Amino acid sequence: MARTTLARAARPGATGPGDAAARVAAPQGAVSRAVGAFADRRAARRYAAFLGALALAAIALAWFTLAWDNPMEPGTRGFWLIAKLRATSLVVMAIVAVSQALATVAFQTVTDNRIITPSILGFESLYTAIQTTAVYLLGVSGVLVLQGTPQFLLQVALMVGLAVALYGTLLTGRRGNMQIMLLVGIVVGGGLGSVASFMRRLLSPSEFDVLAARMFGAVTNAQDEYIVPAIVLVALASALLLAGTRRLNVLAQGRDTAVNLGVDHRRGVLATLVLVSILIAVSTALVGPMTFFGFLVAALTYQAAGTHDHRYVLPMAALLGFVVLAGAYAVMNHVFSAQGVVSIIIELVGGTAFLLVILRKGRL
Numbered sequence: 001m002a003r004t005t006l007a008r009a010a011r012p013g014a015t016g017p018g019d020a021a022a023r024v025a026a027p028q029g030a031v032s033r034a035v036g037a038f039a040d041r042r043a044a045r046r047y048a049a050f051l052g053a054l055a056l057a058a059i060a061l062a063w064f065t066l067a068w069d070n071p072m073e074p075g076t077r078g079f080w081l082i083a084k085l086r087a088t089s090l091v092v093m094a095i096v097a098v099s100q101a102l103a104t105v106a107f108q109t110v111t112d113n114r115i116i117t118p119s120i121l122g123f124e125s126l127y128t129a130i131q132t133t134a135v136y137l138l139g140v141s142g143v144l145v146l147q148g149t150p151q152f153l154l155q156v157a158l159m160v161g162l163a164v165a166l167y168g169t170l171l172t173g174r175r176g177n178m179q180i181m182l183l184v185g186i187v188v189g190g191g192l193g194s195v196a197s198f199m200r201r202l203l204s205p206s207e208f209d210v211l212a213a214r215m216f217g218a219v220t221n222a223q224d225e226y227i228v229p230a231i232v233l234v235a236l237a238s239a240l241l242l243a244g245t246r247r248l249n250v251l252a253q254g255r256d257t258a259v260n261l262g263v264d265h266r267r268g269v270l271a272t273l274v275l276v277s278i279l280i281a282v283s284t285a286l287v288g289p290m291t292f293f294g295f296l297v298a299a300l301t302y303q304a305a306g307t308h309d310h311r312y313v314l315p316m317a318a319l320l321g322f323v324v325l326a327g328a329y330a331v332m333n334h335v336f337s338a339q340g341v342v343s344i345i346i347e348l349v350g351g352t353a354f355l356l357v358i359l360r361k362g363r364l
Helices: 017-022 041-067 077-111 123-138 141-145 149-170 178-201 205-212 224-243 245-251 255-260 265-287 293-305 310-334 339-363
Strands: 004-008 023-027
Touching: 041 077, 041 293, 041 310, 077 178, 077 224, 077 245, 077 265, 077 293, 077 310, 123 141, 123 149, 123 178, 123 205, 123 265, 149 178, 149 224, 149 265, 224 245, 224 265, 224 310, 245 255, 245 265, 245 310, 255 265, 293 310, 293 339, 310 339
Parallel strands: none
Antiparallel strands: 004 023
């Protein structure tokens, strides 16, 4: 009969009789396991090390963006004046990274599906339709008409309104069904995309060129006046999501488990989806469509975090999103002088990751 040892799951040095319940019998030489967010202490240390490395990478990329190719001496007034102009891009990237990362992770949790993103609800198609309609009706000046804080908030309100209409109609009542809601979102998005595509075919070449620049996600699309309302909306929605991480953990177990644990599953799902719609709407209205960016960040986060506890997954997702986006912009903009290609490259990498996950989903 194999000998066993008592591996302590409580604090080291605990010897009282009350600590016996915290001890788990394990084969000699096996790694001790404890009930918690991580499988064992090694996984917890790996998470902490990776999170620390991401934080250092984020700081390094931020400094690289501010200092690279800055003609003034570091520390001088001229240096900080130029750095201040570049800091706007960093703030925009932070807003987009937090919005896309948190929204995608939360959306995949409540839909119980790792291969979809919030864009399936038609946010980006609505953004495209709004931009195309303005240029179609008003010409090149239509782009200018959509610029301004009221117009920015109006676009956000329209996107959130579309999402809330889907949630309120298709998730309430006895016949509320998540799959039907997602399918309707796909149909609505496809219809808006078709209308926008038809109008683009009727534009003149000069109007089409102006519009095309708005169809790709880019930091340069963001206006300085958008930043303050975007920060307020993203900070509020993110804080509410982070405050509800324990509820997200329960919702991830499915409806039956959540109800048995005393959680109102439908209300929790609706509240989460509203916060998700706010985050995605702000990101899309700020910089434009970023279809696969959130999916890429979420997939990488689950591979790196070593846990499904949202208290740890969400912060890592936000930090990883900033590192991916800031790293792509730093390399493409300051090394290859091709800032406009960044979103295309991210979408290409994200789309490739999406296909890989689908092909491997039986083993993930």
